[in-house]
Amino acid sequence: MGPTPLGFRVLSERTRRLAGRSDLVPEADQTPTAVLMICVVAGGLYGLPLEAVTRARPYRRAGAAPGARGGVIGLAVEDGRIRPVADLAARLGLAEAAPTDGGYLLTLAHHDLALRTMTLPEAGQVELLDTADGPRGRVLDGAHASKIIVRLNVDDLVAAHA
Numbered sequence: 001m002g003p004t005p006l007g008f009r010v011l012s013e014r015t016r017r018l019a020g021r022s023d024l025v026p027e028a029d030q031t032p033t034a035v036l037m038i039c040v041v042a043g044g045l046y047g048l049p050l051e052a053v054t055r056a057r058p059y060r061r062a063g064a065a066p067g068a069r070g071g072v073i074g075l076a077v078e079d080g081r082i083r084p085v086a087d088l089a090a091r092l093g094l095a096e097a098a099p100t101d102g103g104y105l106l107t108l109a110h111h112d113l114a115l116r117t118m119t120l121p122e123a124g125q126v127e128l129l130d131t132a133d134g135p136r137g138r139v140l141d142g143a144h145a146s147k148i149i150v151r152l153n154v155d156d157l158v159a160a161h162a
Helices: 005-020 154-159
Strands: 033-041 044-049 053-058 072-078 081-087 104-108 114-117 122-131 134-139 148-151
Touching (some): 072 104, 072 114
Parallel strands (some): 081 114
Antiparallel strands (some): 033 122, 072 081, 104 114, 134 148
């Protein structure tokens, strides 16, 4: 025996209400993420878009950069090209540029300038956040999981050099 007309209306109404309840259906994660090259600079975490970094290797200065400004600490030869190298901490205004060997050279895609960071950067999945303090991110994996980083714009970093 099927439901009575009243029972049918009750079941229909219940079905309609359940169909409209978003709390019963898990939402797909709408939070955007990206893989960033995470650098520790002056005790803080900074992230460069992974696609903007073509190579990371130990830095050995190939020569001085006469008249250098904007945190440029020397020159490096990369892929047969001479590139000026800027200290990332100095570029961010967090430390004085130290024209010494050591650290790691980050070769940037589509730019002549390379960056030097003193600690080995690592790639990590980052949840992208926009805050009142600017673009940030929450690291989702690796040694820095759950920490907040500052997302850097490579074009802005390079602009001071041009």
